[in-house]
Amino acid sequence: MAKISSIKVDSKIPEGPLAEKWTNYKAHQKLVNPANKRKLDIIVVGTGLAGASAAASLGAMGFNVLNFCIQDSPRRAHSIAAQGGINAAKNYQNDGDSVYRLFYDTIKGGDYRAREANVYRLAEVSGAIIDQCVAQCVPFAREYGGLLANRSFGGAQVSRTFYARGQTGQQLLLGAYSALNYQVSQGTVKVFTRYEMLDLVIIDGRARGIIARNLVTGKVERFAAHAVVIGTGGYGNTYFLSTNAMGSNGSAALQCYRKGAWFANPCYAQIHPTCIPVHGDKQSKLTLMSESLRNDGRIWVPKKLEDAKALQAGKKHPNDIPDEDRDFYLERRYPAFGNLVPRDVASRAAKERCDAGFGVNNTGLAVFLDFKYAIQRLGEDVVRQRYGNLFDMYEEIADTNPYKEPMMIFPAIHYTMGGIWVDYELQTSVPGLFAIGEANFSDHGANRLGASALMQGLADGYFVLPYTIQNYLSDQIQVPRFSTDAPEFVAAEKAVTDKIAKLMAIKGKRSVDSIHKELGHVMWDYVGMARTKESLETALKKLAEVETLFWSDLFIPGAADTLNVELEKALRLLDFIEIGKLMAYDALNREESCGGHFREEHQTEEGEAKRDDENFSYVACWKYTGDGQEPELIKEDLNYQYIKVQQRNYKN
Amino acid sequence: MDKNISFTLKVWRQRGPKEKGAFATYEMKDIPGDTSFLEMLDILNESLVNKGEEPIVFDHDCREGICGMCSLYVNGHPHGPATGATTCQLYMRRFKDGDTITVEPWRSAAFPVIRDLMVDRTAFDKIQQAGGYVSINTGGMPDANALPIGKDIAEEAMDAAACIGCGACVAACKNGSAMLFVSAKVSQFALLPQGKPEAAKRAKSMIAKMDELGFGNCTNTRACEAECPKCISISNIARLNREFIKAKLKD
Structure with a gap:
């Protein structure tokens, strides 16, 4: 049993009716006047949708912004790969959409494990995001009449998804990147490419800077600021194989965790139903096929086991199986939503058919x-x-050729709903440290709906953080710029260089990737799509073995004081192992099934996820207590005042 | 099922921007055809690390053809022999048993080598910072449907906006010109009403920056278009030239 902390959580939800909370907040928050903004420095780590939009917006407001990314250009952040679209409650289709309905669908899609006030605000600002992007020249799809086109995504019965072919993430990110470039040209934002954050610096209890490694020179450097914003994405690569980019990692978030920021709901990982199946042991990543394909594609396996066996043996072609022998299992099980059920439901249904022997x-x-x-x-x-x-x-x-024969798909790790805990202001439990986009835990509950990640990343960066961060910075205007010679910076840098030296000195025989693959197998087999108490306890034992292997047999060639890709990967792997443990602890503690977290002990007779609202309607925040120690659990109760919590039903 | 193939790999290795580089030769055995080109390099790197050697450094990230990070010059072609694909979308089934495959970095004065196959493309960011934006701040925008835009115009803008900024056009060009890259951005913005107010200024400042950073000029060889993984058309260069001339005439 996890040790439960008595800390009382204040999520700073504003007073007033749901629809007025954000308006009330904005009306009463403290502001920073233009002359003072210039004196305040903000570090933004990450240049994806959340990071780039935040850096650009904060720069436009007059703050002095330092923006970091590990890639060679801000435009490479993995938001670029999002395919399908972005939700917004515009109701352009006159099909009954509204802010309330987008809010409701998102809360329900998240299996009632997200905060009402945060999600309502997300729906509320969604329309302004589309306006902003159109003004930036984002070439959204249009109808012949010249107005914007929409399509449908899982978990919704209206058409509210805006898209730019199958490259919506690319176009939105390039829009944010262009806004960032405008600010760079204006001198308000300075971008540091090929830099990796390796620690958070805290002075007198507040986040005051970061330690980052220049990935080209290998030099470890110090950067100070009045506030630090983390927009570094999710930790799906804990599984080694995922739809994330090769460089996507959870290290920045984990450094914040080690410095006192709580990690919330780590076990909520999204398994995307439509990815290209694994083909061999040399595979480096899994490729997603957009959820938008489920608008027109029909998912099926054979009805007859002998047909499945023939397909598996390569003795039968899918086109030879007549319609009456095809089991369109999503349409059969969920008539109301059919092929457009949410991702967690579609993934589990695919696993159920394959476990029963019908894989193709x-x-x-x-x-x-x-x-x-x-x-x-x-x-x-x-x-x-x-x-x-x-x-x-x-x-x-x-x-x-998918025009001639059906595609083959299988679920894969795609997105992590869990992340750094934040309050309504997107501030973590460390004052002055903020987390935005996928890096935080806030809006998707236990399962994210399609086309909601882009919405949340841009909502946080364009329209939420630029307001809430001022409420924090307003009393910082008298605080002079910090010297990076402060003892806290010296100590943080030394801790980083010591850690690097320790890794370089292991001089074992195993490559980083070979150990990462072992971690991935443990995670997929024991902390994957279906979890049990037994599998999770096994996972924790095996994760300890992976950690021992890492510290005893890792080999990093080359030197630390120069470009060293293996060292970069090793530092990330060390954090992935820690995240894997957090996920297992959290999954073990959460004795219910909800959204992306499925405990086999907790299911209905029909095999659907069975929540336990009485005992688990809370955000599980994990507090670091020291290396090798079990973290402490802090509970933030979720109170639903405006919607009725019920069993999710996509059947009728 | 794909067959396994064996082949000889000649890879450019260079310690740093100022150091002399050379080809290193590696024999690759029994590589499955459904291995991607970058996964094949992963296999090679794993074997190098296991021998205590430093792996070959190359840029890569999304491995699904959209981030624009991968940048290998394979057998004399940027992103290799496949058309309309990035290096990460290239599969070994494209090659034959017994082949010799040559892998080099992008070669251009504006893209100095950092190490091995990794080059410095910050010049592209600098060009974008010179005008690749609409000068607006966040918030207070008119409703997204306030201004109808013809479907054909939006589609044409999208064709140009599909550029992933990988730099294959520069690597393919005998002059090392970045005209296809610049023209894609200038076109996207010039086609759409929100980009029109600054169209002239944008064309001039982005071209001036491109010249300043050491990229060459366009002599219409069309190599860039042929090698572009996103099939960006050189008609964008024609549009850039028109925008540029219009801007100059106004001066």
């Missing part, structure tokens, strides 16, 4: 996503126009 590829771990019916209904040209780039991508990887 040589490993038995794949289902079909078929466009035959859409092509019959719409013609190949329309399908090509909607999904052409995704089909090309599929064909290049899988070497089959």
Whole structure:
């Protein structure tokens, strides 16, 4: 049993009715006048949708911003790879959408494990994001009449998703990148590319800077500021194989955790139902096929076990199986939402069919996503126009033509709903430290709906943090710029260089990747799509073994004081092991099933996730207590005042 | 199922920007055809690390063809022999048993080598900072549907906006010109009403920055278009030239 802390959590939810909270907050928050903004420095780590939009907006307001990324350009952040779209409650389709409905769908989609006030605010600012992006020249899809087009995504019965072909993340990120470039040209933002944050510096209990390593020279450097913002994304690469980019990592978040910021709901990891299946042991990552494909594609496996066996043996072609022998299991189980059920539901349903022996590829771990019916209904040209780039991508990887035969897909780790705990102001439990985008835990509860990540990243960066951070900075105007010669900086830098020296000195025989793969197997097998008390206890034992292996047998070639990719990966892996443990602790503690967290002991007779609202309607915040120690659990109770909490129903 | 192949790999290795580089030769055995080109380099790097050697350094990140980070010059082509694909989207089934495969970094005066196959492309960021934006702050924007934009115009802008900023156009060009990259951004903004007010200024300042950073001029060889992983059309260069001339005439 986890040790439970008696700390009382203040999430700083403003007073007043739900729909007026954000308005009230903005009306009463403290501001910083323009002359004082110039005197205040803000470090923003990360240049994805959240980081770039925050850095650009804070720069535009007049703050002095230092923006860091590990890639060679801010435009490479992994937000760039988001395909499908961005939700906004514009109701342009006149199909009954509203701020309330987007709020409701998001809370329900998150399986009632997110804060009402945060989610309502997210829905409230969603429309302004689209306005901002259009003003930046983001080329969203349009109808012939010249107005913006929409499509549907999982977990919604309205059409509220804005998109730019299958490259929405790219276009939104390039929009934010252009806003960032404008601020760089104005001298308000300075961008540090190929820099990796390796520690957070705290002075008198407040976040006052970071230690970062220049990845080209290997030099460890100090940066001071009045506030620090973390927008470094999620920790899906704990599993080694995921849809994340190779460099995506949870290290910045974990450094904040080690310095006192609570880590919330680490066990909520999203497994995306439509990814290209694993093909071999040399594979480096999994490729996502956009959820938008479920608008027109139909998911199926054979009805007859003998057909599945023939497919697995390569003795039968999917097109030879007649319609009456196909089991469209999502349409069968969830008639109201069909192929557009939320991601967690679709992933578990695929696993259920494959576990029962109906998988369709040589490993038995794949289902079909078929466009035959859409092509019959719409013609190949329309399908090509909607999904052409995704089909090309599929064909290049899988070497089959999805216009002629069904795609094969399987669930893969995609997004992490858990992250650094933040209050309503997006401030962590460390004063002066803020977390935005996927790096925080706030808005998606136990499961994120499709097209909501882009919305949340940009909401935090453009329209929430620029307000709330002022409330903190307003009493910092008298605080002079900090010298990086302060003893706290010296100590933090020494801790980093000592850690690097220790890693370099192991001089074992194993490469970083080979150990990371072992970690990935432990996580997928024991902390994956279906978890049990037993599997999680096994995971913790095996994670300890992986950690021992890391410290005894790791080998990093080259030197620390120069470019060293293996060293970069080793530092991240060390943190992934710690995150893996946090995920297992959290999953073990949460004796219920909700959203992306499925405990086999807790399911309905029909195999659906069974929540326990009486005992688990809380945010699980984990507080660091020292290396090798079990973290402490702090509970933030979730109180639903405006909506009725119920069992999610996508059946009717 | 794809067959396994064996081949010889010649890889450019260079310790730093000022140091002399040379090709190193590696024999690769039994690589499955469904391995991506970068996964093949991962396999090689794993074997180098296991021998106590330093791995080959190369840029890569998303491995799904959208981040623009990967940048290998394979057998004389930026991003290798496949058309409309980045290096990370290249699969070994494209090669034959017994082949010799040559891998080099982007070669351009404006993209100095950092190490091995990794180059410095900050010049691209600098060009964008010179005008690749609409000069607006956050908030207070008109409703997104206030201004209708023809579907064909939006589609054309999207074609140009698809550029991933990888630099293959520069690597392919005998003059080391960045015109395709610059023109893609200038076109996207010039086509859309929100970008029009600054179109002239943008074309001039981005071209001036490009010249200043040591990129060459365009002589219409169309190598950039042929090698672009996103098939960006050189008609964008024509539009850039028109915008540039219009701007100059106004001076």
